Amino acid sequence: MSLMLNEVFGEIGDVLSEEQKQRGVLIHAFQQIQEEHNYLPQEEIEKLSTEFNLPMSFIFSTATFYKQFYFTPRGKKIVRICTGTACHVRGATTVLNGLEDEFDIKEGETTEDLAMTLETVGCIGCCGLAPVATVNEDIVGEIDGKKMDLMVDAIKNDKSLTSDDDDE
């Protein structure tokens, strides 16, 4: 993990103290751990504490502040409904309610079989396609009944999202 300090800071590290680097690398470290484990397991955080010589309270203080980080395991597919202004005005709530009903969970929860976690997100930046949702890396825009069905199917059958191929 100390290789990470060099990797993250590069030459900026020349003007920083060791302590500044150890603190400054935290967000990047969390993102790496979460990418691998899908959440931040307790043991990994404890390792960070030892490795970077930081009190657990400081590490938790930072990790819990940011919405990106989770402390419980999450579903295979993370579905994020955009609730930004443009999407809100074009029916984001309907999409959210539809998915809540279909999978019998509320926003922020994960299905029991860990297939899917449902969340809302501020704005994805595709406002021209409102209402928008993402299923892992796939973006689904202009969601109507048909697209909803596609999304639900992709989640239930662990498929990747392919949009309608009217290709001959």
Place this chain on the structure above:
Amino acid sequence: MAKLNSVTELKELKERLQAETFKPDTLRARVCCGTACTATGAHKLIDRFEKEAEATGTELEIVKTGCQGICQKGPVLKVEPMNIFYQRTKPKNVPWIMNYSMLGNMPFRQALYRDNIHSEPIAEMDEIPFYKKQKRLALRNNGVVDPCNIEHYLAVGGYGGLARALESMTPDDVLDEVDKANLRGRGGAGFPAGKKWRHVKSSINDVKFVMANGDEGDPGAFMDRSIMEGDPHSLLEGMALSAYAIGAEYGIIYVRHEYPLAVKHLQIAIKQAEELGLLGKNILGTGFNLVMSIREGAGAFVCGESTALIASVEGERGFPRPRPPRLSENEGGPWGYPANLNNIETYACVPVIVEDGADKFLSVGTKNSPGTKVFALTGKVKNTGLVEVPMGITLREIIYDIGGGILDDKEFKAVQTGGPSGGCLTKEHLDLSVDFDSLREVGSMMGSGGMVVMDEETCMVDVAKFFLSFTQSESCGKCPPCRIGTSAMLDILERITSGQGEHGDIEKLEELGENIIAGALCGLGNSAPNPVLTTIKYFREEYEEHIYDKYCRATACSGLGKFRIENPECILCGLCVDACAFGAIRETRKTFYIDQDYCEKCKACVSVCPTEAIKVEKHKRQEVNK
């Protein structure tokens, strides 16, 4: 390509690339691969083009460009040299486009842009109403170059500003030029960039930072994303010029985590610039150094605020810090070093100012707000997307000429500018010319450029509640006015929109709002009450209707209003009876009627009625607690 060791070598390379790239006779397709077009299948389109080109033995150059702005009509592409613009293109259109346009020099009418089904299709991009009134400065290369290819940027004149600066200008010359151009920050505050740069320059420290704020947390804003994804080198060049002017050797671009494509394209751009010797140590052999790095955010809107951004970069919770010291001073920037923090769009304008001179920049826009501004036009307009217009254009022109007017030709009600920090404007403001100061004078602000258009079916109280719930959940919690104040305001709005508003609520909201603005530590708290206060100012009757009449005129808030079937209009189809989950719709021998004791006002019946016979009305005004 070999590393460049002097400005002369750079100029020679640019000249060579300009002649060799984008030759006017080459058959070319510039396909938009911005996030929105990718979501609608741009890459499938490209695959199909490659397949068809190979099958027919045609030599076709495909350029994967950045966001073109007309996101509603994606995937979009331009065919050259015929200069035909296609929209809503599907893979099955590709063989036709190839035959008609590329080999036959005729437009394929099916995929051309049309205002509506009765109008003639338009083949040239600049003739399309969406683009006609735009002036693309910050977005100059979006849609033209492949962001992952530095040669393209050089071929269209990129790094010309840096060349001029390093060859014939001193750092002070660059600073003077930017100062003269009166470039005002595009992130929301509109603070003059030249002034900020001077502050940093006057701080005494060997180590200084030049930083770019790519957090873009405003919901409904995606201007900076398009620049970072579609033309990252314009950002790098702008930052390099700033660093040169103020004497900074370290650069940090803070990008929100929700923009992975932007992070990827920036990483590629930095690497390519370093390989060529345009970033790093001893740039172009002039002794100027700039080390650039990227830091990602982690999902906190407040980290778009300058001091909170610094805290985040340092690895801490994104708490704002009191100023002084300002970022430009010692102890104010990251790890105590002075830093210049500007918005992405601001930096994107800098190369043009340095290369072409301040006077050219000043010739566009208004006296106090020169240049252009990129807006994210969204909401209930026909054409949503990214538009760049000269400052001084009116709201009416943006919404009606460029935006095409209101969706489904409904009535315009209001437009929200400036995101959750801004305010709403009404019909009476449509002829206001848009610039930093004019909007502030009427209680709103231009902000970072988000512009959400609302129609008669939008409830203004609901909109205020929406924005406030966003700012309340993003409040960092450090200062009581914001932490407690926004929660208190939100509680009141929740009550109002669910039919439990009380007399005095509006006055409470106004008082709370003013106190929060006066007491909050940072810009988030300072501006969170704006949407509420402006909607109260211009739509007070709607608030009063919610509170005293328990009625929402836009029929957006559930649980309000009195539902009644207008019998002459009812065709007795019975769909409403099926839709009602509460058994509130009863029959007599000849009519259906709604039993008020059971009606939950969920609007299910309204949405299924084919003749709009179900009316939502006010209750008789009740005596409320005084």
